[in-house]
Amino acid sequence: MKKMNTVLLALIAALAIVVASSEAFAQHKDGQKKTAMSGMQPEMSEMMQSSHHQLMMAYMQSMSEFARTLHDQAVKAAPLDVEFARAAVAELRHNLDAAESLHQKHMGMMNAETQSKMKAMMEKMDKDRTMVKDQVAALETDVQMDKPDSKQVASHANALLKQLGMMTSMGSDKPAKKKTPMKVKM
DSSP, X not given: OHHHHHHHHXXXXXXXXXXXXXXXXXXXXXXXXXXXHHTXXXXXXXXXXXXXXXXXXXXXXXXXXXXXXXXXXXXXXXXXXXXXXXXXXXXXXXXXXXXXXXXXXXXXXXXHHHHHHTHHHHHHHHHHHHHHHHHHHHHHHHTTSSSOOHHHHHHHHHHHHHHHHHHHHTTOSSOOOOOOOOOOOO
């Protein structure tokens, strides 16, 4: 019994050390992130409040809803309605083009100093936007067939949903809403 108590105390002590060190590491990591962001905090805050950013977020939310609806229809047992799929993908393209136009306008309004401070973030955003463009292009190709492959459409719509979800949660202090895309059975 005494050995058991000693072992139990040792395990509790080890667990306490692990928990304390992981919390310290998390706080240190958050501190590093805040320090890196502090150089551009006023610019970020201003950008997040701009009408351009708000409209861009609305376009992304709209794209998410169209992609989710397309995905949901593609995973049903019934064959995918071609006209529906083409209309949904056309709306995805419309929103993407409008968001791109808005992005270009917004970038043109930024001064060189702000662009320089935000260079790393902008490069990440460019990669993310390229991935979204690629997924929309893949969906456009998918729905041009007389009988689109539902699994392929579902897969591309799911990938688009994931990418849009990651993009909308970037830079947010609050966690992204848990609207997890469905997994596609293949």
